[in-house]
Amino acid sequence: MADTEVLAEDELIRTYLAPLAAGFPGAFGLEDDCAVLTPEPGRDLVVTTDAIAEGVHYLAADPPEDVGWKALAVNVSDLAGKAARPVAYLMALAFPQAPSGDWMAGFAGGLREAQQAFGCHLIGGDTDRRPGPPSITITAMGYVPAGCMLRRGSARAGDRLFVSGTIGDARLGLALATGSWPGSGLSTAERSALIRRYRRPAPRLALAAALLQHGHAAMDVSDGLVLDLGRMCRAGGVGAVLRLATVPLSVVVARVLAAGGIALEDLATGGDDYEILAAVAPEQAAQFAASAAAAGVGVTDVGEVVEAAAGLTVLGPDGRPVSLPRPGYTHF
């Protein structure tokens, strides 16, 4: 068929999606309506679901390869926040009309890149036509050693708070991609790198060993560092102090910040970082950082866990508490 023709449902599945199931016998080439997974002995299964929709979580102009990558990456990032190793995913697609062969080829190509990078397979799904923006809902599954899943709610007062990588790049990448920010003074390569952080989140799977060995609690940072830290506090019945001055920034973001192009508060509430927030006992902090570095991931101490009564305190660069009217992204 010509690449721009619209696709029949069965053909869409057979041509573009079934190849993503090759190599996982329990997926039956997507010919069944269920998949089967034989759990690995001594492991627990960690499961999560997240949807992305055009115009909400990605832009209509985003290349389909990036949409495929992102749909899987945002779910795998949840697994990374639990120190889980991805194994499989299911995907429900909803389109207002059948997509073109070109779009599906790009989308499936991005999924293939992502599942190869993350070590998992597509094992089932659902395809619907309905009004509204295209959306992709993925349920991802991974393994942890039995009883060892890192919870969000198990931080303890006194723990150090670490953040992986850098915060705020995706926030600026989104502003560049939508044209809401001109990015004056940035090179083409710098612009591309920021936009890539928005379009191609890179789940921190490499942190799993360090988290399992040294972490008390962990989660991925996807809706804004401050909002997600607040969720960690609420789930654990603890408070926290976050020092904005210590939040790790890339060289480019630090330059934009210094030039007054964005406020530190906006970086810490921006969303789409897909980094890891971890609470680590103080006596384990140095070993955690060393273990993370050995895995190729930088982690930065950004504050500490305190008693619940103290609440969540965000300290500005001058060391004084700042008030943040909007701590991050929520849908309603």
Place this chain on the structure above:
Amino acid sequence: MADTEVLAEDELIRTYLAPLAAGFPGAFGLEDDCAVLTPEPGRDLVVTTDAIAEGVHYLAADPPEDVGWKALAVNVSDLAGKAARPVAYLMALAFPQAPSGDWMAGFAGGLREAQQAFGCHLIGGDTDRRPGPPSITITAMGYVPAGCMLRRGSARAGDRLFVSGTIGDARLGLALATGSWPGSGLSTAERSALIRRYRRPAPRLALAAALLQHGHAAMDVSDGLVLDLGRMCRAGGVGAVLRLATVPLSVVVARVLAAGGIALEDLATGGDDYEILAAVAPEQAAQFAASAAAAGVGVTDVGEVVEAAAGLTVLGPDGRPVSLPRPGYTHF
């Protein structure tokens, strides 16, 4: 808050959804963004995902209790077709605007009824606002004895084909609910029963033991008996003969058929039956039917599996092949 106020995302989750996770420790009261499942020894995990959207899979006028029930039931029906026992599900919600407290209370109530009937818990989810119709995407998980999942593609030439319950009730129920068919001559109770078949599918979980003991292949019938039988044939590399005269009908549907209110072909291609189609070796057929009956489910022999070269033949009441331009429901 007043019942008709719109809901904030966190409140929606805490008030209406978190109670559905009570009793499943690995769901962490939906406070984490992942759930954890400790697989039962000696079991495989069967997983499936299906979405329902307003105006596509359910009607805007359907009571929210029925929408909640149906969202879970259509997924559990997939598990029933594999002889799996449900254990847990994840749910991604998408709404164009925050739902009212009234709607959410009804929806969550229907989900609670369904999960109690099917023996599973909500363990995770995602809630998004986006344009388009409300939609509910569920991923359901269940257990089968290791290595025993009934596949769609393992029917063998010579097998008898069985269908559980009755076919076509939901097709007429949908026509009644949309007003596209007046249902002349039906009592109020009969109308309600047909509409209930559309709104409240009842997955045939009770068939699991009979399927595991006697079945070669199985699947649920959701998109029309003829279409789904065609899928079983394609997946298994076999053909089939379906005798329309033997397709099991409820008393009401048989009366509508006799009165010329609908054609037999439309009943066999109508969708939303959520019955089980099973292929059983001929020497096991009587035992299968007896075992199903002992479990409270009637099953009816509707034809046989043949060699692939013979294709799928649908025989009309006169014993001659009929041609069906539209064998069932597809989205594209």
